[in-house]
Amino acid sequence: AQSVAQPEDQVNVAEGNPLTVKCTYSVSGNPYLFWYVQYPNRGLQFLLKYITGDNLVKGSYGFEAEFNKSQTSFHLKKPSALVSDSALYFCAVRDGHSGYALNFGKGTSLLVTP
Amino acid sequence: DSGVTQTPKHLITATGQRVTLRCSPRSGDLSVYWYQQSLDQGLQFLIQYYNGEERAKGNILERFSAQQFPDLHSELNLSSLELGDSALYFCASSPWGGGSLDTEAFFGQGTRLTVV
Numbered sequence: 001a002q003s004v005a006q007p008e009d010q011v012n013v014a015e016g017n018p019l020t021v022k023c024t025y026s027v028s029g030n031p032y033l034f035w036y037v038q039y040p041n042r043g044l045q046f047l048l049k050y051i052t053g054d055n056l057v058k059g060s061y062g063f064e065a066e067f068n069k070s071q072t073s074f075h076l077k078k079p080s081a082l083v084s085d086s087a088l089y090f091c092a093v094r095d096g097h098s099g100y101a102l103n104f105g106k107g108t109s110l111l112v113t114p
Numbered sequence: 115d116s117g118v119t120q121t122p123k124h125l126i127t128a129t130g131q132r133v134t135l136r137c138s139p140r141s142g143d144l145s146v147y148w149y150q151q152s153l154d155q156g157l158q159f160l161i162q163y164y165n166g167e168e169r170a171k172g173n174i175l176e177r178f179s180a181q182q183f184p185d186l187h188s189e190l191n192l193s194s195l196e197l198g199d200s201a202l203y204f205c206a207s208s209p210w211g212g213g214s215l216d217t218e219a220f221f222g223q224g225t226r227l228t229v230v
Binding site: 032034036041042043044045046049051090094100101102103104105106107 | 116147149156159162170172204206216219221222224
């Protein structure tokens with residue numbers, strides 16, 4: 001099955017600094033990768049996806065992600081973090097063997113401090 | 115607002131009971147996915163329906179079942195509830211049922227189930 005891993009349970013960053021949330025993937029074939037964000041007591045919101053093409057994908061709220069095939073990574077980045085970016089971030093991969101359901105990583109809690 | 119509606123938002127019930135969670139997908143979406151989110155297991159895919167038919171199963175217990183109705187809303191039925199079933203249950207929808215890997219799914223706000 002296709003899977004992703006998020007090696008960090010929590011990432012702390014100061015407001016205004018760049019942030020990176022890491023994700024690595026394990027897939028057979030071409031990867032279809034997604035990032036979602038979950039704010040407290042809310043559902044998951046789609047941020048961006050990588051299907052094919054440019055390795056740098058731009059998404060919502062100023063987020064972008066860099067796809068690296070040789071390192072099997074899809075890290076989420078933002079040049080300048082905001083306190084309001086504090087949330088739970090999930091990396092996911094589309095699994096063609098499970099009805100194309102999204103398989104999620106365990107999530108990374110991002111805390112941006114003023 | 116994702117356009118996916120889940121009811122109820124909160125549910126408290128006793129062990130051994132049965133509950134039904136409801137999901138209305140985005141207008142026009144044919145596929146509905148159910149997920150369970152708990153602290154220890156993370157986000158687990160349970161089951162998918164496409165246009166009224168079961169399409170895929172994930173880590174769904176035999177005590178759990180789902181269906182999708184002709185109007186495309188879906189219900190997740192949880193029976194013989196145990197304390198460990200306490201979790202946030204999400205529904206997601208997308209337009210298609212298979213053959214396309216590049217479309218994101220849209221999530222509802224979830225139903226928080228507490229079993230006491």
